[in-house]
Amino acid sequence: MQTDVTVLIDWSSAEPVYAQIARQIRSRIASGDLTPGLALPPVRVLASDLGVNLNTVARAYWLLEEEGFLRIRDRSGAEVTAPLRDADPAAVERLRQQLAAVLSRMRQAGLTLAEVRQQAERELATLAGRDPERQLEAT
Amino acid sequence: MTTGIFFVVTLVEALLIGGIFLLYPRFARRGLLFGVYVGEQVSAGDEAGRITRGWYTGIIVWMGLTILVSVGLWSVRPSVALAPLAPSLLVIGFLGLYLRAYFQARALAPEGPAPPAATVLTSTPPANPILPFTAIGFGAACGVAALAYAASHYADLPPLVPTHFGPSGAPDAWRPKSLGTVMLLPLMTLVLGVSLGVIAFLTSRAKRALRYPLTEVSAAAQTRFREAMTRYISAIGMMATLMLTLMAISSIRVALGLERGLSPVAMITAGVLLVAALAGTVYIGLRYGQGGARLERAASRAQLTDGLADNRYWVLGMFYVNRDDPAILVEHRFGLGYTLNLGNWKAVALFVLFIGLLVGITVAALVAK
Numbered sequence: 189m190q191t192d193v194t195v196l197i198d199w200s201s202a203e204p205v206y207a208q209i210a211r212q213i214r215s216r217i218a219s220g221d222l223t224p225g226l227a228l229p230p231v232r233v234l235a236s237d238l239g240v241n242l243n244t245v246a247r248a249y250w251l252l253e254e255e256g257f258l259r260i261r262d263r264s265g266a267e268v269t270a271p272l273r274d275a276d277p278a279a280v281e282r283l284r285q286q287l288a289a290v291l292s293r294m295r296q297a298g299l300t301l302a303e304v305r306q307q308a309e310r311e312l313a314t315l316a317g318r319d320p321e322r323q324l325e326a327t
Numbered sequence: 328m329t330t331g332i333f334f335v336v337t338l339v340e341a342l343l344i345g346g347i348f349l350l351y352p353r354f355a356r357r358g359l360l361f362g363v364y365v366g367e368q369v370s371a372g373d374e375a376g377r378i379t380r381g382w383y384t385g386i387i388v389w390m391g392l393t394i395l396v397s398v399g400l401w402s403v404r405p406s407v408a409l410a411p412l413a414p415s416l417l418v419i420g421f422l423g424l425y426l427r428a429y430f431q432a433r434a435l436a437p438e439g440p441a442p443p444a445a446t447v448l449t450s451t452p453p454a455n456p457i458l459p460f461t462a463i464g465f466g467a468a469c470g471v472a473a474l475a476y477a478a479s480h481y482a483d484l485p486p487l488v489p490t491h492f493g494p495s496g497a498p499d500a501w502r503p504k505s506l507g508t509v510m511l512l513p514l515m516t517l518v519l520g521v522s523l524g525v526i527a528f529l530t531s532r533a534k535r536a537l538r539y540p541l542t543e544v545s546a547a548a549q550t551r552f553r554e555a556m557t558r559y560i561s562a563i564g565m566m567a568t569l570m571l572t573l574m575a576i577s578s579i580r581v582a583l584g585l586e587r588g589l590s591p592v593a594m595i596t597a598g599v600l601l602v603a604a605l606a607g608t609v610y611i612g613l614r615y616g617q618g619g620a621r622l623e624r625a626a627s628r629a630q631l632t633d634g635l636a637d638n639r640y641w642v643l644g645m646f647y648v649n650r651d652d653p654a655i656l657v658e659h660r661f662g663l664g665y666t667l668n669l670g671n672w673k674a675v676a677l678f679v680l681f682i683g684l685l686v687g688i689t690v691a692a693l694v695a696k
Contacts, residue, residue, distance in 0.1 A: 192447065192540060192541065192542045192543045193447060193448040193449060193543075194445055194446065194447055194448070194539060194540065194542040194543075195445065195446050195447075195448060196443050196444070196445045196539055196632075197443055197444040197445070197633075198443055199440060199441045199443065199444070200440040200441075213448065216448065222448060228448055229446070229447075229448065229449075229451075232653055233446075233535075234446050235652070235653050236534045236535070236652065236653055236654040237444070237445070237446035237447075237534070237535050237537060237633065238444040238445075238446050238633060239444055239534075239633045239634050239637070239640070239649055239651065239652040239654075240444070240651050240652070241651045241653070242653050244651075
């Protein structure tokens with residue numbers, strides 16, 4: 189592992205702890221820091237390190253399994269799964285609707301269309317493992 | 328016991344026990360000051376230095392007072408009952424000085440939101456349980472062997488059996504023969520031998536205290552510390568089991584008139600155990616530091632997270648109480664080794680079971696006819 193693949197919990201955040209864990213693992217998988225086939229620590233180890241309830245970590249793992257990022261293994265461990273080769277059209281449509289909902293919410297939150305686009309570009313750049321600033325310049 | 332022997336024993340006790348207390352701040356993690364998380368910068372600052380110097384002075388003065396009081400009382404009225412006085416005084420002094428330093432450190436604790444919690448997603452393989460399991464097996468085998476030996480000779484034992492042995496190994500106290508008096512030591516061997524193996528096993532899976540960033544560096548240091556502690560507790564556990572087994576068998580042989588005192592091997596094992604326990608503590612403390620603190624190097628300046636850093640979960644800096652945390656053993660904030668998560672019912676149940684067995688066996692032995 190080249191980088192410290194850390195999960196950090198901010199107690200003052202309004203985001204629930206399970207969602208913070210899921211978001212950070214998801215982001216690490218998307219950026220390639222966590223590669224397919226990699227074993228994640230058992231629920232007990234993560235919960236113990238973070239000082240949170242076992243169910244909190246288990247909920248994050250279940251959520252990521254539902255989203256297709258992880259496969260839960262025996263003894264409460266989990267393994268990073270590879271992206272599917274062929275997208276399921278129904279799943280794509282469902283995700284497109286979720287994306288549309290998020291973009292609408294950003295607009296509703298007061299961002300201009302240009303700002304919404306900037307945010308989307310930034311996330312795409314992160315996903316591609318590129319420098320967001322350079323990506324913005326290119327657009 | 329002569330005055331000379333009492334003086335030497337008191338001096339050695341004071342120097343060894345007080346010496347380890349004196350070294351405690353040297354084992355500490357950066358960021359922690361006498362059981363309080365004050366932050367990495369503050370713990371290396373002038374005020375922290377003043378509190379730590381107060382600790383050194385206090386412990387040295389208390390060691391001197393302990394020796395003076397113990398020897399003074401002995402010179403007025405010599406009694407074997409004064410033997411545990413020095414260790415008791417040292418522990419009382421330690422607690423008093425610790426609490427003073429703790430409240431001084433509390434004043435330096437940062438205000439504001441709780442520090443973050445961190446973990447690494449690199450899955451480290453679980454520690455090899457062979458050594459703790461060996462210690463558990465050894466404790467069980469020796470305990471059962473000692474019980475079997477005592478049971479097989481029970482009918483042949485005289486009406487009075489030795490229950491205490493002096494420094495020379497010769498018996499100096501007897502009690503009427505009963506199941507309790509005869510079986511006490513073998514049962515203690517079984518309980519202590521197995522329990523120390525279980526503690527070694529739990530140590531290998533204790534809660535980690537990590538830093539952020541450079542989390543993986545602190546995780547690696549932590550792993551090495553836990554491995555060292557597991558080896559140490561397993562080894563001490565097996566040595567204690569061996570010593571108790573030899574003593575249990577030897578005391579039966581003394582009662583039967585086959586030997587005049589405790590076996591020299593048992594006495595030597597007891598001496599080696601004492602030296603190994605103390606030397607091991609000092610070695611691990613100075614080589615690894617608490618939780619591997621001395622292996623963290625540059626990472627020691629990074630923010631300590633969660634369990635150790637969150638003052639909300641620590642009562643007087645000594646007792647960790649977090650109901651959500653599934654951890655059973657948690658690093659001490661001050662000193663060396665691990666303590667229980669008193670918010671976890673499994674940890675509390677284990678502690679109650681262990682103490683209950685020791686007290687239960689002793690009480691049963693005293694009242695058994």
